[in-house]
Amino acid sequence: MFNSIFDSTTSGLDITTALISAGVALVLGVAVAITHMKTSQTSKGFLVTLATLPLLVMAVMIMINGNLGTSIAILGAFSLIRFRSIQGRAKDLLSIFFTMMIGLACGMGHILFATVITAIAIVAILIFTYTRFLEPNQKERRLVIVIPEDLDYEDVFADIFNKYTSRADLISMKTVNMGSLYNLTYNVKLKRGAKEKAFLDDIRVKNCNLKVLMSHPVLEEDI
Numbered sequence: 001m002f003n004s005i006f007d008s009t010t011s012g013l014d015i016t017t018a019l020i021s022a023g024v025a026l027v028l029g030v031a032v033a034i035t036h037m038k039t040s041q042t043s044k045g046f047l048v049t050l051a052t053l054p055l056l057v058m059a060v061m062i063m064i065n066g067n068l069g070t071s072i073a074i075l076g077a078f079s080l081i082r083f084r085s086i087q088g089r090a091k092d093l094l095s096i097f098f099t100m101m102i103g104l105a106c107g108m109g110h111i112l113f114a115t116v117i118t119a120i121a122i123v124a125i126l127i128f129t130y131t132r133f134l135e136p137n138q139k140e141r142r143l144v145i146v147i148p149e150d151l152d153y154e155d156v157f158a159d160i161f162n163k164y165t166s167r168a169d170l171i172s173m174k175t176v177n178m179g180s181l182y183n184l185t186y187n188v189k190l191k192r193g194a195k196e197k198a199f200l201d202d203i204r205v206k207n208c209n210l211k212v213l214m215s216h217p218v219l220e221e222d223i
Contacts (some may be wrong), residue, residue: 013062017109021058025106028118029054029099035122036095039129050095054103061107101205143168143186144213145203146176153184156206164199166191181210 005017033050036042098121105114128134147153153173161168167189176183190196196214203212 005111006109006139018062018169021062021106021109021111022055024114025054025058025103026051028102028106028114031122032095032102035125040089040091041123044093046092050099053096053099054106057100057103058107061104061175100177139190139192140216141188141190142215143188144211145186145207146210146212147182147184147186147207148181148210149175149182151182151207153182157203160199160202160206161188164191164194164202165189 005020006013030049033047033052036050037047083220098118102118105111105117141218145157147156151169157168165188167187169187170184171187174183175181190199200212201215204210
């Protein structure tokens, strides 16, 4: 069912077959670019890259044509290329590998396989993006507290954390303002029904009303 459209019995590549592969690669690349545009903030330059990358990868695969030495050379060339978006998000990397898969499949003549996998992947991406499936726990928070240097940070907030959170993990600490202040970063999970304002107000009492910042944890697309 997923056989290659390339005729292995001939030494050359028919122009019609090559054009079909190129057309499919371009169309599927555009489909991936549109999906990425609908599900993530991006730039036009990156979308153009996603749309044309399958076509270029397909052309490289056709030029290799089973030659082992050429394959190794092309692999070395690809290893020198760094694909980066403006923010370097994981979703951008996913789209890049997605389009490269399309190019590889079309370059080997597996047009139907590339089309089916692309359709399945796009549907999965849309479902994961627009539903609550795989959504992280909304009670997870990133908490940053600034305290004076003479305050013992190890136990000073223990009673507050016990009252408002089910878990509080200190993940980093650093000195700021010439060492006169400590910047503490926690991952916390609020208890059911805990009031965020009351939580922050109690912390402000302990840290002498210095800066307190609470946000959602760093998400994968920000890495």
